Structures are given as structure tokens and as C-alpha cells.
Amino acid sequence: MLICKPDWITHTDSSQTTKEKKVCIYSVHVHPNGERLATGGLDTKVRIWNTAPVLSEEAEDDPNVHKLLCTMTMHNGAVLCVRWSNTEGRYLASGSDNDNTIIIWELDRSVTRGTVFGSSDVNYESWRPVKYLRGHESDVQDLAWSSDNQYLASCAVDGHVIVWDGLTFDRVKKIDQHGGFVKGVTWDPVGKYLASQSDDNLVKIWRTSDWSLERDIREPFVNAPGTTFFRRLSWAPNGSHIAAANAVNGMQCVAAVISRDNWSSDLSLVGHELPVEVACFNPKLFYFATAESDNSAQPADEQRGSLASVCALGGQDRSISIWVTKYSRPLCVAADVFQNNIYDLAWSPDGRYVVACSQDGTVAFLQLDEELGTPIGDDEMIQLLSKYGYKRKAVTLPETPVQLELEEENATAQKAQSTSRIAMLMGGEQPDTAMPDITKESLAAKSNANANVAKFATSSVDQVKPSSVTIEKSTAQPATTSPSNAASSSNAESSTEPKVDIAKQQKITIGKDGKKRIQPVFVNTRNDNPNGSDNSNLQNNNDFRGGQDVQVNGKVNGSDYDAPGDYLPQGGIPTAVVGTKRKDTEEHSLPDSVKRVDIEQTSALEPLYRPSWIDSAIVPPIVRQSQLRLGVPKVKSVLTHRGEATEPSWVLECQNSSNRDHSKVIYCHKGSPIWVDYVPSSVLQMTGNKNFCAVGCEDGSVVVYSSAGRRLLPPLMLESTPVWMSCSGGWLLALTATGLLYIWDIINETSFLSELSIAPVLQVATVVPTADYTSQPAPTIKDIRIQRNGTPIIITNHGQAFAYHLKMKIWTRICDAWQMLSELWGSGTQNVDADKHPLGWLSRATTSVGHKASSIGHHAKTLARMDHQATSIITLGHIETQLAVAVLLDSPDEYRQWMIYYAKRLATENATERVDELCRWLLGPTYASDSDESNSKIL
DSSP, rough: OOOOTTTTOOOOOOSSSSOOBOOOOEEEEOOSSSSSSEEEETTTTTEEEEEEHHHHHHHHHHTOOOSSSEEOOOOOSSSEEEEOOOOOOOEEEEEEEEOEEEEEEEEEOOOOOOOTTSSSSSSSSSEEEEEEEOOOOOOOOEEEEETTTTTEEETTTTSSSEEEEETOOOOOHHHHHHOOEEEEEOOOTSSSSSEEEEETTTTEETTTTTOOEEEEEEEGGGOOOOOSSOOOOOEEETTTTEEEEEEEEETEEEEEEEEETTTTEEEEEEEOOSSSEEEEEEEEEEEEETTTTOSSSSSTTTTTTTEEEEEEETTTTEEEEEEETTTTSOOOEEOSSSSSSSEEEEETSSEEEEEEEESSSSSSEEOSSSSOEEEOOOOOOOHHGGGGTOOOOOOOOOOSSHHHHHHHHHHHHHHHHHHHHHHHHTTOOOOOOOOHHHHHHHHHHHHHHHHHHHHOOSSSSOOOOOHHHHHHHHSSSSOOOEEEEEEEHHHHHHTHHHHHHHHSEEEEEEOTTTTTEEEEEOOOOOOOOTTOOHHHHHHHHHHHOOOOOOBBBBBBOOGGGGOOOOOOOTTSSSTTOOOOOOOOOGGGSOOOOOOOGGGGGGGGGSOOOOOSEEOOOOOOOOHHHSOOOOBBEEEEEEEEEEOOOOOOOHHHHHHEEETTOEEEEEEETEEEEEEEEESSOOEEEEEEOOSEEEEETTHHHSEEETTTOOOOOEEEEEESOOOEEEEEETTEEEEEEEEEHHHHEEETTTEEEEEETTTTTTGGGOOOOTTTTTOOOOOEEEEEOOOTSSSSEETTSSSSSEEEETTTTTTEEEOOOHHHHHHHHHHHHOOOOOOHHHHHHHHHHHSSOHHHHHHHHHHHHHHHHHHHHHHHHHHHHHHHHHHHHHHHHTOHHHHHHHHHHHHHHHHHHHHHHHHHHHHHHHHHHHTTTTTSOOOOOOO
């Protein structure tokens, strides 16, 4: 065994006056091709090194062979783990302890050389971040790619294990069943299990089929010490065993060997004096010469010997031990290689050397050429894995282009069917997945064929039954509709019955040639109900896909709103939209007491379930004539609005009378009523904070109270019904049914914004007029809030956020799903305090919106595949937008953070002109003249 410790593989503390100060290296990993080594350290950097100067003396002396290939500086905390993806090593995943973020890096071959911001290091390779994975709430301790790169598993101090999709990097599953810090994860090479180890002295085995718990393994870790920084475990390459760190056998610190057959731990690797931090199996199996002292479970080959796996252990005693499963003693032990704890181990892809890193800031290579036997081939490894159910994915070449198209369409259809079935079983909303065109055509052809057979089989028309699609559409409406909708549903159900009579009354004649002729009868599909209103007809045409909006802090969910208008008056502006369409909730989002009524079994005369609201709100004529109309809240019998998270003890409650002639407003503190008031109209909206509270009424009035119940102002009269109200500090915001926004300063009794139209937010300029002046679906408003400087912010379901520029008097789009392609999408602070960190709050709010945003992001990804420079360009534009938004929303902390991102990015891109302009801009406005008075501070 040869031991080499290259002194040039280091991480240094940039704050020190000298570069001789080495800092801890927490993780190390070898690239699958063996040419690169990745390290992560306390200096918040990820470094990629060339392994050739370590393995070859000639390469080390060659000045053209660069030792440090790349330095990545996008983490804000110590890098605790680095892991290359398997097979090709396309991606490098790194996890940190301060930003709690996982960054996925990819080699950018378009950039050949660059510099590191704030350092003299030169990047001879450019590794750019392609994805930021956020989901952990604390330090990311370990990462592991599955053998086929289908999944990436991460664990953290927050006690959670998160499984990410290895292709899209979407979150697949969050496992939160550990009772302590999770410090190690590893995948079964067969792909059936995932193992995790935590400070609760447990190793948990999870099934990948449903991500449920397979087994808790406790025995080897009952009295294990809690002093280890990591508990990195490893799965044998043949899938037969797991080597788990920080186990105990009596009073001895050992590594436990867990058998896959019964998840028992009968074997222990004994020899370390202090706890074991990391265990790592060699990726290869080797044939060793047979001996009488062998304890191998594998059958021996007379020519090649017995098959065994090799495992390396590193611990707090600063020693590395190499174990072979056929021997009861370690193959070799390297003691006192380091001056401090060993934190990570990594084998080369050929299994001939192992790399270790230590807290003392050094890295050691242990080369084992003579000690190891002959490695087995890939085919033999697959045969061993097949014992546990491993199957190699068969590759079948299509013989014709038609076969290739059919295979792709069949795979898409199967995926859509499986996704819908899983969503239905889980009680969630079925995804809006389109079926391939060929599938639709084949189904239509099959339906037509069946219809033709039926025509030949019957000699007369006996009965016309409504199709299953018609029944499905009629039953898809929620039973908890308004009375007008209930009547419409009943009429819709009964409207299929006259078709049967009409079919029977159709005149049938037989000509001389023996052909049958059926005289058609006109069927009027228009609703002839004289009492029907436009609202009910429009509501029946709505798409009843269930919404996910719930009532939180007085924000009413989608089922509490009437449908917005779906048409424009004949003389209206054809490019305007009607407004936000609020979707009705499905059964799973209704109260438990509400049950879906089977319309097929309910007579048209039987009343459907009457929900908790009293009736639809009466809107003034101006709303029906408006070219922009929003959904109006229904009149509910009881409304409640709770205080903010900082003051949850008070509750504002409103009780609307059944005859809708008055409403009772009650203010409670800690469960006791403080004051009561009556208003002569039904209350639709409520909001409040520690300064004041306000209620919005059906008649368009807004009543403002102090916390003691004193009316601060006479009722404020709006031009139409309020559909949304919110407050922040001394600001009060109201949005009306005609899409006009008002903001008042209640403390100073002044108007800040008045009759501000939100039509630009609803993308009126992008709507194409139709021949009958009907509108296209408009975005849905997901949230409205006021920033502390009075700036209103609106978020839509298209993954977009808008803010009104108070100085320029225009709406600005401050966040867009198009920016999902940015390498820094979702970066910045994760603080959800919208007042102090509005950009961080916007990042979370826009990421959690509906499927419209994902479709916009899909277009961005398509662009990235067509143009490899698109990601870099969009990233730079995203940073510049964030800087401008930070100024607009008065967020100095986030402005400083994004300015650092911007400076680093400009240095990476070598954008000298923008750097020069940025420096001049920081000194003063670039385009200002000498006579202009400019502020010395941006924020």
C-alpha cells in the first residue's frame, strides 16, 4: 500500500492574512472517469482537482497539467458533502450548512477559462450551477445518487430525508420519520431500498416502491456515542450488506455489518479505538486466493479464488482500516495519517485507491495494487445483483419510424394513466395531462366502429341513452352549489330526458331501394328557463377542476366566489379580459359535513345540500357592464379573521343575518368579546392588524374600526363590491369587482392610490378577440399584499408577481416563471417575512402556484435546449431584475445580497463593460446631469 498526501489539495481561510491556514475538508469524491476529485470545505467552496498529478510523477512535474481545475463559490456556508452522479458523472451535487441548499453543477464546455471572484485562482474548467434544491431547514449532511441516477437522496440536521428526481430535480418524497439528526444516506444498488442513519441510534430501511418503512435496525447502535459529526453508511456493490458507522459492540467502537437477507447485524468490524465516522465500500468485487482461514460466503473459484467485497472505515482515531469480507482481520490499517478526525472516504472507479479527507484540512490517497485481487466484470456483477431482483433495462431498436412514434405515445399514455390513478388513490387532484392524439383517434375510431355495429344489429331506433361523457360532466359539478346552480344542475340532468322522446318521435321511412331514412328533428340546446340568469348559464360552462385555495386569515377560497363574466358586451374593447376566474373547489376541499350528491340518483325536485353561505352577493349594474369583472364572494353566514402570527390572540367575527338586512361584527380577544357593532349590509370581506380592522360590505361600503371598536371614519363608499381586502401597518387595500384597486393611509386619513386598474396584471394586451366577443381564461389572483412602503403586490397562478411603481405610475412584473431557467432561481434568503425580505417571500409564493407556471417554465427549458447560452443570459437578467425589485420594495438587505451575486456573476462572465458601468452607477446615477440632485444612497 502506498500513501500519498498532496500538499496542494487544500481549502484555505480567505480571512487570514496568510494562505497557510488550512481549514477543514468535510467531503471528497472521485469522478466516475477517475480524472477529477471534488472536495468541499469550511471555506464555503467546492473545488475540483486533477488526479493525474497525484497518480503520475511525470504529470505532477508537467507545468501544462493543471492541478486545480475549478473553484465554485455559490454556497453561503461550509460545504459538507459533494457527490458525482454515477456512470458519466455529468452532475456534481453539493450540500451546505448555512444556506441549507443543494446545488447541482454541470460542466459548461462553452467556457474554457475564467477567474474566481475575489481570488487569484484560475478556473480551467467552468462548472455552472444548473439547479438549486431547497427543502431542508438545516445543515445538509449527506447526499447519495441511486445507481441508475434516477434519484438523488439528501439528509439534514432537520431530521428529514428528501428524495429528488434525478432528471428534473423535482422533489419526489420527503421522509420525516427520524427522531434525530440524519447524518448518512445510501442506496441499494438493486434499486429497491434506501437506507438512512441518524442520531436517534437507528438505521432505517425504506422501500423505493412506496417510500414506506421496511425495517428499523436498532441493536448495534443502542449505546452509540453522539459525538460523531457524520454517520456515513455504505451499501455493498452486490447489494448483500450495509456497513454502518458509529456502532458499538460492548464497550468497543465498531462498524456494523447489516445483512440484507433478514436485516440483522451479526458481524462487526472491530479495531477502531474511537467512533467510526464513515464507511465506504469499494465499487468492485475482487477474487482473492483461497485460504483455510477464509470466512467468505461466496463460493470459491478453483482458478480465480473466492469472491469478496472490500470496505474502508475512517474514524475519530485518525486511522483508516481496509476490510475484506473473506478475512476476519483488516487487510491493512493506516494509523496517524491525519492529525484530526476523518470525515469522508471515496474509492476510485477501478477500486485501486481510496481517498480520505480530514478535519485538519488535508487529503490522503491510499493506493492498493498488490493487496487486492482480480476485479470481476460488469456482467458478473449484474448476475450477482439479479439474485435480489435487479434487471438490466433492455434496449430494443425500433425497426420503423412508426414503431418509434407508437412506443413514445404508449409510454406517455401509460405515464398519464398511472399518474391519474395515483392522484385519485391519494385523494388529490388529477393532473391535467393531455392524451396523445393517436390515442384519442383510436378511441374515436373504436367508438365509431361500435356504433356502426349497433346500427346493423338493430332494425329500429328504440332508445337514445345519454353518453357516459354527458353523465360525467353533469356529475362533475359540486353538490354544494348556489340555489341557482342547483336548479341549473337539475335542468342539465333532466335536459337529457327529452332527447329520448325526441328520438322515439323521429320519423322513419323506408324507400323503394330498401334504405332507411330518419327525418331529423331540431333540438333546442339553449336554456329556455325564463327565470334563468346569465350567471347560472355562465357558471355551468365553467371548468370544475378543483382548486386548492383555502380560507386562511380571512382569505376566502375559490368556492366562496361567483363565477366572473365569460363574455364582453358587443360594444366592449375586444382586447380586454373579463377577469380572474376563481375555480370551485371539489369535494375533498369542502367541509367534512358536505357530501357529494349522486345526481343520477337524485330527482330534479329534490333540493341539493345547502352550503354554509346564504346566497350570492347582489352586485350593482356597473359590474355587469364592466369590461373587467372579478369573481364576487358569496354571502356566508359566518366569517372569521384571525390576527397575525405575532398577535394570534384576537379574532374578528362577522355574522350575516339570513334575510341579509344587517350583519353583526364581533371583536374577541383571548376568547372574550371586546366590542360588538352592527352594519346595515352583508359583510363579504374582513381584514385587520394591531392598528385597525375593516369590513367590506355587499353595498360597496368599507367600515374601519380601531382596536377598541371606535369607528375611525365614516363608511367609505366604493364604486362596486369589494372582492379582496388586506392591510399592513397603517395601509388598507381594497380590490373591487370591476378590477379597481384602492390604498388608503388610515392613520393620516389620506388616499395613496385610487381607482387603479389591475387590467395589465390580467394580461389584457395578450388576449385575442373572437368573433362573438368572448374572452379567453384570465389569470387567477393567488395573493395580494401591501409592502411597508405602500407598494401593492399581486401574485397570479401563472407564476408571475406584479408591483406598482409608485414613481413611474405603472405596473411592473417583478417575478416571472420564465426566470425558472435562471441558475439563481429560488436563491436568496429563505426568510418568509414579507416585510423584511420580500424577495425571499416572493420566491416561495411564486414557486407554489399552479400548473400555469410550470407550462411557462417548460417553454424556458425548451429554449435552453435550443440555445446553450440561454441559461447564462437569463441568469444575468434575473439578477439585474432582482436588484431593481429590491429597490422598488425597499429591501436593503436583499439588495446587498443580490449585488454580491451580481458581482460574482460578472466576474465569471468576464463582462468588463457591465462591471465598469456598475462601478460608475454605484458612485452615482450614470445618466444624471450635473444639475440633477441625486441621493447619495440607493436604499
